[in-house]
Structures are given as structure tokens and as C-alpha cells.
Amino acid sequence: MQDNRSIPFLDLAGLHQQLEEELAPIFRDALRTAGFIGGPMVEGFEREFAHFCDSPHCVGVASGTDAVRFALMAAGVQPGDIVVTVPHTFIATTEAISQAGARPDFVDIDEHTFNMDPAKLREYFERECYFDQESGRPYHRKSRAPVTAVVPVHLYGQTADMDAIFEVARRYKLIVIEDACQAHGAEYFSKRENRWRKAGSMGHAAAFSFYPGKNLGACGEAGAVTTGDEELADKVRMLRDHGQARKYYHEMEGYNGRLDAIQAGILQAKLRHLPEWNQKRREVAARYNQLLREVSTSLVLPFEPSWSRAVYHVYAVRTSERNELQQYLTKSSIGTGIHYPVPVHLQKPYRTLGFKEGDFPAAENAAAQVLSLPMYPGLSLSQQMRVVEEIGRFGKVAESSLSVQPAANA
Numbered sequence: 001m002q003d004n005r006s007i008p009f010l011d012l013a014g015l016h017q018q019l020e021e022e023l024a025p026i027f028r029d030a031l032r033t034a035g036f037i038g039g040p041m042v043e044g045f046e047r048e049f050a051h052f053c054d055s056p057h058c059v060g061v062a063s064g065t066d067a068v069r070f071a072l073m074a075a076g077v078q079p080g081d082i083v084v085t086v087p088h089t090f091i092a093t094t095e096a097i098s099q100a101g102a103r104p105d106f107v108d109i110d111e112h113t114f115n116m117d118p119a120k121l122r123e124y125f126e127r128e129c130y131f132d133q134e135s136g137r138p139y140h141r142k143s144r145a146p147v148t149a150v151v152p153v154h155l156y157g158q159t160a161d162m163d164a165i166f167e168v169a170r171r172y173k174l175i176v177i178e179d180a181c182q183a184h185g186a187e188y189f190s191k192r193e194n195r196w197r198k199a200g201s202m203g204h205a206a207a208f209s210f211y212p213g214k215n216l217g218a219c220g221e222a223g224a225v226t227t228g229d230e231e232l233a234d235k236v237r238m239l240r241d242h243g244q245a246r247k248y249y250h251e252m253e254g255y256n257g258r259l260d261a262i263q264a265g266i267l268q269a270k271l272r273h274l275p276e277w278n279q280k281r282r283e284v285a286a287r288y289n290q291l292l293r294e295v296s297t298s299l300v301l302p303f304e305p306s307w308s309r310a311v312y313h314v315y316a317v318r319t320s321e322r323n324e325l326q327q328y329l330t331k332s333s334i335g336t337g338i339h340y341p342v343p344v345h346l347q348k349p350y351r352t353l354g355f356k357e358g359d360f361p362a363a364e365n366a367a368a369q370v371l372s373l374p375m376y377p378g379l380s381l382s383q384q385m386r387v388v389e390e391i392g393r394f395g396k397v398a399e400s401s402l403s404v405q406p407a408a409n410a
């Protein structure tokens, strides 16, 4: 059924119709040169994306998952190590940790920002680790495995509190890999350095995804690693290309994890629009904040600390009536999403790790309560007003069903 008042969660088709004239010649150029793998389009994009992230190096890879995995491996994470991240993320974060041969472990999130709680990270080392006398390095008490890296996830387009995370990381000599797969262009004000830092410029390395729905998306699969460490960048270049330092001379076993040229060309063209798109997302978020405050007192709106400039990959509100609100909006032809309904530590593949419900209450509450509203640069004011109006209506229905007998709902 076509409803012309329907509002999608994301409007990828609309965006690409606008870009058609700009993007089509990239395909044509690639066809004429048949330069599909590597080459000037890949290098050109890498240069420009590194610049965009205020990072010295960028290496294009096949996906965000590969980016996290290669960054961990190139930074020196070894098979059998423990890598600490958060349970409130997309499973790719922990898949990449496992694929690097390490074991994911978790610390809970801050319930306001949905990102890693640095106090919980500190506690993790104080309570769950012992320290090697000589090196001072942390080992996990139960498994006796070394804890060597931490992966903060800049979820929904907002950076984690990196100063505080680095304070812990420096103390315990940890590798820090940013999962910036949702945070292209997000900024963090470092009090320690007294300046704004871009997502992707803070960790030993950072991982980006260009999955089509991300703030910067390819027309297919793509990802990138950014880093200030030239040696690390060289290792990622080898890992993505069968461990080759030069053709058919293999330093190690690597992967088929390259960024292809057509995607790189498309990303390079789209990157020029990204600052404007991110600005529009911020405006959409500010309008939601303002409008929603007027219709609802029970919704918890996204929290942006003063040290953050988020790029709102996702605009997530929080309510104890999440499922009911989602159903109501679906009936009103308004698209929503849940990012994510099951925290990673309770997902099937991690059952063997022995986590249980109640282990990470903030992440579990978030999984039960978050709802992502329509969010994209082209979302118009009138569309937003309709979303908010329906949410207001839902609030009234919910209120009246509380004061009337439940049977009146039938």
C-alpha cells in the first residue's frame, strides 16, 4: 500500500536519485579503464578521507567489520588476548574481535550517552584483573588471558568519552581501537589537549564502515582504517591484500579485504557532501529535541554532553513503552528501528562466554527501551512535525488506557 504521508526510517533511494548525475560517470570511467581494484580512485579517496578525519593515514578495506579486525591485528592484538568493548553495539564489533583471534569481554555503558562508561572500564581492571609483576600488564583473573586492547564504540554518531578511556588505557598499556563505524565526522572535545578531535583521529587506529545506510555510505560494501601510525597502516595494507608487501611476495597470510575502485570513487564524490549532510542531521536532531519536549514528558531524548558534537547516525529516544510506540508508529506509516534489541553478551554465539541477564544492566535497559526515529539529511520539517504529532497522539492513547479498564483496549 502506498501512503503518500508515509515517512521512511531512511530514504536512501531519494538521496541517490539526487546524486545520479554525479555518480554515474564514476561507473563509466571505471568501465573504460577496467581499473576495478586499487589504483588512483582508491588512493584519492584514502587521501581525502584521512584529511577529513584529521588523521595522517587511511587504508580502504572491504567493510567496517574488516576495518575493526585489521586494525586490531595490525595494532598487535594476539590470538588468545582479551579485548574489552561494550555490549550495546552492533555484533560486528565483537565478530571482528573474535576474527582477530581474541576474546571479547564487556564493560557496561553510560545510560545517558549509550557509550562505554569509563568508570566501569576502570572497575573492570581493578576487580577482574591481576597484574604481571614485571611488565605491569593486566591479565584476566578467571581465564588468565592478557587484556591487551579496548574498543570504544562511537554509537549513534556520538563519540565515547575518550579522555577518560585513554586515562585507563595509558595506565594499563592498552591498545585503543575506535569503532567509528557510525561516527564519520563526529567530534570530541579533549580537555586534556584543550581542542576538538575528530572521530578516527584519537585511537591507535579507528575503523569506519561505509555500508550504504551509514552517514557516508558506498553503493555496496566498503570500510576504512584510519591511523596516525605509518607502520600500522602498512600492516593493514598487507592484511587487506593477502599479506603481500609486493605482488606475489607474501609476508604473512592475509585476507581478501580490499576496497574496490568504484566504491572508492563513489565515496570520494559523496565525501564532499558529508559536512553538509552531517550539519543537516544535527539540525534534524535539534528540531526533534525541541518538538518532542512539547508533546511528551515521558520520552527520554538523546543526551549530547558539552564535549560532544554528534553526527546523529541514529536519533534514539528511550521509553518503557517502546514496543507499543513502535507498533503505533508503524500503523501510522512511520518507519522506526531498534538499535539494538538484544545486547551482544546475550546473543546466541556468545552463550559459551557465560554471561547472563543482569550482568550489564544499563546495556540491557537500553536494548529494551531504545527506539530510533526517522533520521536522514533530507527529512523535512513537515515530516518531522508529523512524526512528533503521532508520538504525541500515542502518549494520549497510552495515558487514557492507563486510567480506563485494560479491557477497553480490545
Ligand SMILES: *Cc1c(COP(=O)(O)O)cnc(C)c1O
Residues within 6 Å of the ligand: 063, 064, 065, 066, 089, 090, 092, 093, 153, 179, 181, 182, 208, 209, 210, 211, 222, 223
Ligand atoms: C556498521 C557497523 C559495523 C560494521 O560495518 P560493516 O561495514 O557492515 O561491516 C561495525 N560496528 C558498528 C558499530 C557498526 O555500526
